[in-house]
Amino acid sequence: MFESLQNKLKVVFEKLATRGRLTEQDVDAALREVRLALLEADVNYKVVKDLVGRVKERAVGVEVMKSLTPAQQVVKIVHEELLKTLGEPSRLNLSGPAPHVVMLVGLQGSGKTTTAAKLALNLRKGNKRALLVAADTYRPAAITQIEVLGKQIDIPVFSEGTQVPPPEITSHALRRAREGAYDVMIIDTAGRLQISEALMGELERIKALVKPQEILLVADAMTGQEAVNVAQGFHERVGLTGLILTKVDGDARGGAAISMREVTGVPIKFLGVGEKSDALEPFHPDRLASRILGMGDMLTLIERAGETMDRSDAERMGRKLVKGEFNLEDFLKQLQEIKKMGPLTQILEMIPGMGRLTQEMAPETTDKQLCTIEAIISSMTREERRNPRVLNGSRKRRVARGSGTTVQDINDLLDQFRQMQRMMKQLGSGGRGMRGLMDMLR
Amino acid sequence: MALFRKTPDERAEGQAKIEASLTKTRQGLFGRISALFQANELTDETWEELEELLIQADLGIDTALRVVERLRTRVHRENIKREDEVRAALADELTRLLTHPAMTSIEEPRRLSVILIVGVNGSGKTTSIAKLAQYYKRRGKRVVLAAADTFRAAAIDQIKIWGERIGVEVIAQAPGADPGAVVYDAIRASQESRQAELLIIDTAGRLHTKYNLMKELEKMRGVCARQVHDAPHETLLVLDATTGQNAISQAKHFKEAAQVTGLILAKLDSTAKGGIVFAIEEELGLPVRFVGTGEKPDDFAEFDPRAFVNGLLDIGY
Numbered sequence: 024m025f026e027s028l029q030n031k032l033k034v035v036f037e038k039l040a041t042r043g044r045l046t047e048q049d050v051d052a053a054l055r056e057v058r059l060a061l062l063e064a065d066v067n068y069k070v071v072k073d074l075v076g077r078v079k080e081r082a083v084g085v086e087v088m089k090s091l092t093p094a095q096q097v098v099k100i101v102h103e104e105l106l107k108t109l110g111e112p113s114r115l116n117l118s119g120p121a122p123h124v125v126m127l128v129g130l131q132g133s134g135k136t137t138t139a140a141k142l143a144l145n146l147r148k149g150n151k152r153a154l155l156v157a158a159d160t161y162r163p164a165a166i167t168q169i170e171v172l173g174k175q176i177d178i179p180v181f182s183e184g185t186q187v188p189p190p191e192i193t194s195h196a197l198r199r200a201r202e203g204a205y206d207v208m209i210i211d212t213a214g215r216l217q218i219s220e221a222l223m224g225e226l227e228r229i230k231a232l233v234k235p236q237e238i239l240l241v242a243d244a245m246t247g248q249e250a251v252n253v254a255q256g257f258h259e260r261v262g263l264t265g266l267i268l269t270k271v272d273g274d275a276r277g278g279a280a281i282s283m284r285e286v287t288g289v290p291i292k293f294l295g296v297g298e299k300s301d302a303l304e305p306f307h308p309d310r311l312a313s314r315i316l317g318m319g320d321m322l323t324l325i326e327r328a329g330e331t332m333d334r335s336d337a338e339r340m341g342r343k344l345v346k347g348e349f350n351l352e353d354f355l356k357q358l359q360e361i362k363k364m365g366p367l368t369q370i371l372e373m374i375p376g377m378g379r380l381t382q383e384m385a386p387e388t389t390d391k392q393l394c395t396i397e398a399i400i401s402s403m404t405r406e407e408r409r410n411p412r413v414l415n416g417s418r419k420r421r422v423a424r425g426s427g428t429t430v431q432d433i434n435d436l437l438d439q440f441r442q443m444q445r446m447m448k449q450l451g452s453g454g455r456g457m458r459g460l461m462d463m464l465r
Numbered sequence: 466m467a468l469f470r471k472t473p474d475e476r477a478e479g480q481a482k483i484e485a486s487l488t489k490t491r492q493g494l495f496g497r498i499s500a501l502f503q504a505n506e507l508t509d510e511t512w513e514e515l516e517e518l519l520i521q522a523d524l525g526i527d528t529a530l531r532v533v534e535r536l537r538t539r540v541h542r543e544n545i546k547r548e549d550e551v552r553a554a555l556a557d558e559l560t561r562l563l564t565h566p567a568m569t570s571i572e573e574p575r576r577l578s579v580i581l582i583v584g585v586n587g588s589g590k591t592t593s594i595a596k597l598a599q600y601y602k603r604r605g606k607r608v609v610l611a612a613a614d615t616f617r618a619a620a621i622d623q624i625k626i627w628g629e630r631i632g633v634e635v636i637a638q639a640p641g642a643d644p645g646a647v648v649y650d651a652i653r654a655s656q657e658s659r660q661a662e663l664l665i666i667d668t669a670g671r672l673h674t675k676y677n678l679m680k681e682l683e684k685m686r687g688v689c690a691r692q693v694h695d696a697p698h699e700t701l702l703v704l705d706a707t708t709g710q711n712a713i714s715q716a717k718h719f720k721e722a723a724q725v726t727g728l729i730l731a732k733l734d735s736t737a738k739g740g741i742v743f744a745i746e747e748e749l750g751l752p753v754r755f756v757g758t759g760e761k762p763d764d765f766a767e768f769d770p771r772a773f774v775n776g777l778l779d780i781g782y
Contacts, residue, residue, distance in 0.1 A: 059526055065709035069522050131732065131760075132587025132705060149750060161760075163626035171640075175618070216735050244586065247523040247709025249737040273672040276709035298616075301600070394762035 064278035131214030134269035155241035157182035216254025250279035269295035522740035563770035565752030586670030589731030595627035611651030673718030
């Protein structure tokens with residue numbers, strides 16, 4: 024993974040020892056790093072050039088705010104420009120009389136069929152009835168795929184096999200959608216290259232027949248420099264109204280989103296974040312911008328923690344932390360929660376600045392360590408967990424035998440735990456402690 | 466083995482496919498390299514522009530910078546002046562990044578060879594498997610496919626349809642079945658009733674960051690190894706040519722978890738350049754074995770570094 028841009032910039036500015044206003048020289052040095060970070064994130068070369076130009080214009084001569092370092096000041100401006108480019112989140116346009124037609128288009132393998140099912144499910148949550156339309160007659164078993172998905176989530180699928188031309192299928196589907204009083208019909212089209220004359224013509228015919236209110240480009244978050252040409256190609260031929268970025272649950276930085284926004288100007292409507300049909304998220308420009316800049320993804324981490332942890336549990340734990348009453352029993356519980364969130368290295372990668380650390384840790388070893396800790400605590404009596412001070416030599420030997428470890432391992436764990444307890448208490452006392460942690464995260 | 470030695474015709478055909486699939490690429494982008502070098506003098510801007518062009522082909526900054534730097538030194542050292550010579554030198558530098566041993570493990574004499582196919586969702590695994598099966602079938606191998614993607618809706622139907630089209634048997638179980646069990650069955654069937662020489666295993670698409678799913682690949686490898694000596698003999702990662710810098714992370718994780726031995730570069734018929742393969746080979750030592758150049762089963766060729774690079778740079782063979 025990448026080191027945080029901010030850290031790199033810090034190094035640049037340390038060399039320059041800038042104070043006060045940002046000079047052109049400072050900004051140029053910083054922007055070299057910004058440019059690299061954006062290119063590493065797959066933002067298109069030309070788009071990077073424009074963006075860096077805009078940042079430079081804004082940054083030179085800017086007074087560095089008292090609360091910020093020069094590095095943070097530049098990152099702030101870059102972040103703002105990225106946010107501007109990414110635009111506001113936008114919902115599906117479902118104005119006017121039903122049925123509303125939504126057409127999904129994109130390259131092969133970008134995730135159209137899965138996204139179609141996700142959209143239908145999402146609409147149902149808003150009490151809209153959706154009809155899925157199987158208009159991919161080319162890829163083997165594409166129709167079966169959408170039918171299976173439809174059955175899984177209990178959404179009707181309109182299909183006429185592989186022999187009827189897609190434009191006809193969609194106009195028949197529209198009739199069905201009207202008769203069945205559906206609110207929305209979602210057309211799953213075949214994957215195609217934006218340079219394929221015949222297939223792009225087909226999309227134009229579908230568009231003319233059923234007049235979709237939304238034509239959404241479904242694009243893989245891992246797309247490289249080509250994203251610009253793909254988005255432009257589709258936009259020119261069929262006129263896109265929005266973008267859906269898929270496979271965002273991977274570790275791609277997603278710079279393609281910036282490129283596609285820049286060339287089409289249409290809003291990003293959703294992000295696909297998993298294989299299950301409910302893994303569709305609204306788009307948060309702020310998070311994506313941070314991710315593209317390699318600044319970690321704290322928000323996702325926090326959200327994931329919220330998903331796996333019981334809220335009341337978390338609150339109780341929080342109170343204990345503050346009071347310094349956090350004991351090994353609570354620690355064990357927390358470990359188990361963390362394990363539910365995924366392998367430790369993956370979690371650490373989401374924390375700004377920690378990405379580098381994870382490079383040096385093999386996922387097996389860290390997760391094995393977690394297991395060892397779990398085994399040790401599990402081998403303790405309840406009394407020992409609540410009050411580790413009672414652990415004398417004899418007790419330690421028993422715990423070591425029980426957990427298949429050594430007394431040294433147990434001492435190490437107790438040391439670490441005491442350190443952690445101290446840190447927690449400091450945090451709990453507020454003020455300096457909390458700020459200390461924030462500084463660590465920066 | 467004589468059976469697999471390529472005829473000159475086949476060779477030429479393969480190269481033609483790679484070059485043809487890159488035609489749009491060179492018109493769109495690399496055609497400009499010629500124009501670049503036709504300028505009277507090679508200035509700093511020329512080199513910067515070249516770097517830009519390489520980055521736009523998804524080579525990544527590090528690789529692009531290194532290639533430009535090497536070329537620049539060489540042009541200076543060898544006092545290269547003519548445009549075609551600069552281009553030839555560039556082609557040479559790029560090709561050097563792709564020199565790798567050919568894939569021979571499948572051609573070794575043994576009763577059953579096993580190829581495991583892995584990749585992220587939507588990279589083109591199933592289509593590539595059909596093409597690979599067709600490729601080896603043409604070379605006289607008795608091929609069987611294992612439908613071990615039991616997760617994605619209709620994945621089994623998809624590979625079955627391909628099997629019918631190319632006349633290759635597909636061993637499958639019901640959706641949701643344990644992929645390891647499918648592999649086990651498929652190997653047994655290949656060894657016993659089907660007398661197959663080559664088994665190609667389709668796996669479910671998985672993002673390389675999903676720890677448990679990557680672990681599952683290890684388990685499938687275990688099933689292979691227990692039944693067939695040294696199996697799987699090749700593990701190929703299918704990579705979408707439109708993928709950007711994330712491809713390195715993909716290759717790295719799949720190499721670690723599934724001991725990938727090479728790549729299939731799919732969808733090279735798009736306008737994307739697949740330039741990331743330079744970095745993947747350099748950093749991870751993973752060579753490209755095959756390229757997919759279209760949607761038909763025959764749109765497939767053995768990877769030829771020279772042809773790939775020449776196609777990029779628009780140099781006649």
